[in-house]
Amino acid sequence: MTRPARTVHPVVAEVTARVADRSAPHRTAYLAKIDAAADRGPARTKLACANLAHGFAASEPAEKKALIGRSKPNIAIVTAYNDMLSAHQPYATYPEQLKKAVLRAGGIAQVAGGVPAMCDGITQGRDGMQLSLFSRDLIAMSAAVALSHDMFDGALMLGVCDKIVPGLLIGALSFGHLPTVFVPAGPMTSGLPNDEKARVRQLHAEGKVGRDELLEAEAASYHSAGTCTFYGTANSNQLLMEVLGLHLPGASFANPGTSVREALTRAAAARVTALTPQGGEPTPVGRIVDEKAVVNACVALLASGGSTNHTLHLVAIARAAGIVLTWQDLSDLSAVVPLLARVYPNGKADVNHFHAAGGIAYLVHTLLRAGLLHDDVNTVMGRGLWRYTTEPRPSGDGLGAAPDAPGIAWEEGPKASLDTEVLRGADEPFAVDGGLRVLTGPLGTAVVKTSAVKPEHQVVTATAAVFDDQADFLAAFQAGELDGRDLVAVIRYQGPAANGMPELHKLTPALGVLQDRGQKVAIVTDGRMSGASGKVPAAIHVTPEAALGGPLARVRDGDLVTVDAVTGRLDLDVSDADLAARQSTGRAPSGEEWVGTGRELFAGFRATVGPADTGASVFPGLVTPEEVPVVQHA
Structure with a gap:
């Protein structure tokens, strides 16, 4: 099965060309490194x-x-298994399944090591959240340690959630000569509808329902093994791995415990064995993740309304492969990539509804037809992204007569959406752009996700309410100090060098309450919100961050701030001279304060982490020394 060549959209082609041009010396050096490793x-x-x-x-x-x-090829299994996290609990039985399937395919496999897996959903608003972003690079290091024993010809990566998949991929790219297949575990089945969960959360923020009612709603939503079903970073990870060509087609959203999931797991083991030199189809992961593949990932993220955390992770992943991706590249792509999915928090549906409507197979199909994706890329299934317009189907006797047989085949996927309230074609989008914009102005550079923000809320000019900690904002909200006025909440000292750049998802219900009362509301922060800000405009990842002397440190209560997601401005109505003359106020946690919950062990990460727009990474990589400031905390 082949596909005719299609003309790539001129903006997609232009962005790809400039990424390749600026990356050329770094990519050349990277490929030389992995080729030398392969030759040995x-x-x-x-x-x-x-x-x-x-x-x-x-x-x-x-x-x-x-x-x-x-x-015989020896395949490394690197696993993020633990049985506390629902998304990773299914991995308990994967190593034995994978070993048997690799053996059947003509190889052998060993569990090379494990990596940590933490959950942002559990650590929201807690001190542990300050380890979350740093855990990505720790996971990359752990994966590298697992592969460092010089025993392996290929790798299987077992991980799902927020920082785990980007970390595993960065680690895999440091061994880019090895063929690598990512093995997902799938989402839990649908529980309490996401819009109902959000409604209860907001009622609790207003004090209208108690903790018992809130916990009942949360438990009905997050109710079984598998990934949480909203379209946050974890499920964005899965979609991106598939569009990067590192999953098997259709693997991302098959539910745990189903026969098709088990068959896909066995097939992944067989496939990575074939991709080794001994298997006859040598395909190093460093050759799959190239400039075109990275642009494809950006397009898929934008078209699906995926997590803003990937404005950090995709930049870091690209750099691990010798590719220099910028926020401006993402913003320029967003201007021409239409929004094709409405999945919570950008709609009422969950990822199971998205999958049933046609899922990734239809998304790739319609984007290819529109010339918005590069088809001429390498994947673990062979050359051509068109392979990801197919869907897995049972083959042979059910899903294979032998328990270790792959028992899976791929057939043409849908050529029309099965639910246009959830998923649409490129010729009838929910919005003509991808809902991601870079904001610039005297406060620095930020990103904003607008796919869930109504047009009337996309421009907010109001006085600043400045806080150095999210807990202080929530206390002011509970005390009624934010009632009855328009405001831009400035939550600063939340960047990677300050406290590890925690996600500020707990602010979302309170901000939504204020907006629903008729107040104009926005948030500006050097922290993360994962796009979970939803209906409230959020200028996030502001760089330079306050802890490094960025302008946020000199904003005062009452300053007039504009968040303009239409024109891409982040303005402060204070003259440049006056702003420069101000002394910084507030401060990041000192070394003495940044202790407990293991945080003191990550002090070195805080001291060396790069800025958000270069991936907030502790690895120098392609980041020049002047881009990686050394932080001196009080």
Whole structure:
């Protein structure tokens, strides 16, 4: 099955060309590095006898024999399993399934290591949230440690949620010569409708329902094994891995425990075995994640209304592959990429409804037809993104007569949406742009997600209400101090160098209450909100951040601030001279305050982390020294 070539949209082509141009020296160096690693072949064949014996000491005799030679590929399994997090609980049984499937495909597999997996949903508003963003780079380091034993010819990455998948991919790209397949676990089935959950949350913020009612609603929403069903960072991860060509087609949103999910898991193991040099289709992950693939990921994120956290993660992932992606690239793409999905928080539906409406297969189909995606890319299924317009179907006897058989085949996916309230074609979008814009002005550079913000709320000019901690904002809200006036909440000292850039999702219900009362409301912060700000305009990821002397540190209560998501402005009605003459007020947590819940262990990350617009990464990578400030805290 082939697809005719299509003309790529001129803006998509232009953005891709400039990304490739600015990345050229870095990408060339990266490819030379991974090619050199590939040329050396399976490193275990060069290990000293004692080293190799350590590597297979616990293996079965047949596996030891295979590991001594180089005829059979050895696949590393890197897992984010834990049984506290619903999204990762299904991974408990995956290693044995994957090992059997790899063996059947002609290889062998070992669990190379584990990586931490934390949940932003649990740590919202807690001190642990200050470790969340940093955990991405820790996960990348952990994955690199797992792969560092020179025993492997390919890798299977098991992870789902917010920082886990970007971290695993950054780690995998540091071993970019290895073929790598990402293995998802799928979303939980639908529970309490998301709009009802949001309604109860807002009632609780107003004091109209108690904790018991709130907990009942939350438990009815998050109710079983699998990923949370709203379209946040975790499910954005899954969509992006598929469009990057690192999942099998249709793998992202098959529910846990279903026969198709089990068959897809076995098929992933068989596929990575084939992608090794011994398998005959050598396809390094560093060759899949190229400039065109990165632009495809950006387009898919925008068209689906995905998480703003990926304005950080995609930049960091790209840099790990020698590619320099900027927020302006995303903003320029957003201007021509239509919004094609309405999934909570940008609509009432959840990802199960999105999947049933046609899901990723239809999204890729309509974007390819519109010339908004590059088809000529490498994927784990072979050349051509058109392969991701297909859907998995049972093959053979049910899903395979033998329990370890892949038992899966791919058929043409839908060519029309099955529910246009949830998913639409590029010729009839919900909005003509992707709902992401870069804001610039005297307060710095920020991003804003407008896909859930009504047009009448997309421009707010109001006086600033300045807070150095989200708890102070919530206390002021509860005390009625924010009632009856328009305001721009400035929540500062929330950037990566200040306190790890926590997500400020707990502010969303209170901001929604104020807006529903008829007040004009916006938020400006150097922290994160994951797009969960929903209906309230949120200028987030402001850089330079307050802790590094950014203009936010000199904003005062009562200053007139404008958040203009239409023209892309983030303005302060204070002259440049007056603003420069002001002393910074407030401060980031000092070293003595930034302790407890393990936070003191990450002090080195705070001191070396790069700015938000370069991915908020602790890895220098392509970031030049002047772009990575050293933070001196009081």
